[in-house]
Amino acid sequence: MSDRLDLPWQSGDRPLNLTLEPYDAPAGPVEGALRSASVLRRSTEWTAKPARAEAAFAVLQDRLGPDRLVWAVGLRDDRPAWELYVYNGAAASPISPSELRRAWGGAVTWTPGLVQTVESLGGVDPWSVDLDPATLEGSSSVVAFNGYVNAGAEAALSYRITTDGPRLTNLYRRFPSSERKAIVRAASRTLHLAGIDRVAHLEPADHLEVHLAQKPDCDGVYWVGVPTVQAVEVCLAADPSGRVADLLGPDLDRLGHLRFDVGIDVERNGSELRIRKVAIYGVL
DSSP states (O other): OOGGGOOBOOTTOOOBOTTSOBOSSOSSOOTTOBOTHHHHHHHGGGSSOHHHHHHHHHHHHHHHOTTSEEEEEEEETTEEEEEEEEOOTTOSSOOOHHHHHHHHTTSSOBOTTHHHHHHHTOOOOSEEEEEOHHHHHTSSOBOOEEEEESTTSSEEEEEEEETTEEEEEEEEEEEETTOHHHHHHHHHTOTTTOSGGGGTTTOOSSOSEEEEEEOSSOEEEEEEEEEHHHHHHHHHHHOTTOTTGGGTGGGHHHHTTOEEEEEEEEEEETTEEEEEEEEEEEEO
16 A cells, blocks of 8 residues: 555554444554555545545545544445445534535535535434545536434434435344344345345355345345455455455555455346445545
């Protein structure tokens, strides 16, 4: 990984999962280690304007502080995609869509009226923003937010919010990895996944939770708390091109103290499954 993209682990840093909940302890030594945001910085090389894209993420960290946002990066239908999640919870200084827009300044542009539409719904938390290369390069605007309802519970809903208003898009269910029977039962009731055994070859040996998502045109499986080496293995198995795994691979020794979250979306085509999305999650 280029030194320009390195974000060293600092005293006081905590390993966090994709909902900003802390793990008990780092998964390995932290001396000389990197923060997971280094992986996000590396992914900006997927764009035609990596310096501009890198600056768009760096300015958020500078203005909002560390550990305030969760990032996701991966491939959706073989195209690079990013997502930033805001989990306010009991934060002393909640981040509103307006605050994110102010923090970003001119680094990212917005569809007129979008932020006002989201905030008119009142207190959507958590929420996220989808990004693509064109958005980070400055040639297109953010067109939608994703708002989550009941996100900390066993079951949650997700809405895509545009200037036309909200539209239900996802039903999520959350399980400790030890609840194998419940996971198998829930997965068997999904249309596209149709059983957790369909993706057993991708499942990491060590993970802490499983999140299942039912979406209009696919279903998702998200493994939470995956050690870095196993996250690389999952990404390679799901995306043989190696593009997602390569974000982690060059610095395994400096990322080994972390647990990443890994997600896939699958679409059933007859008896075959097509992987629509492969993504890893970390903390900015």
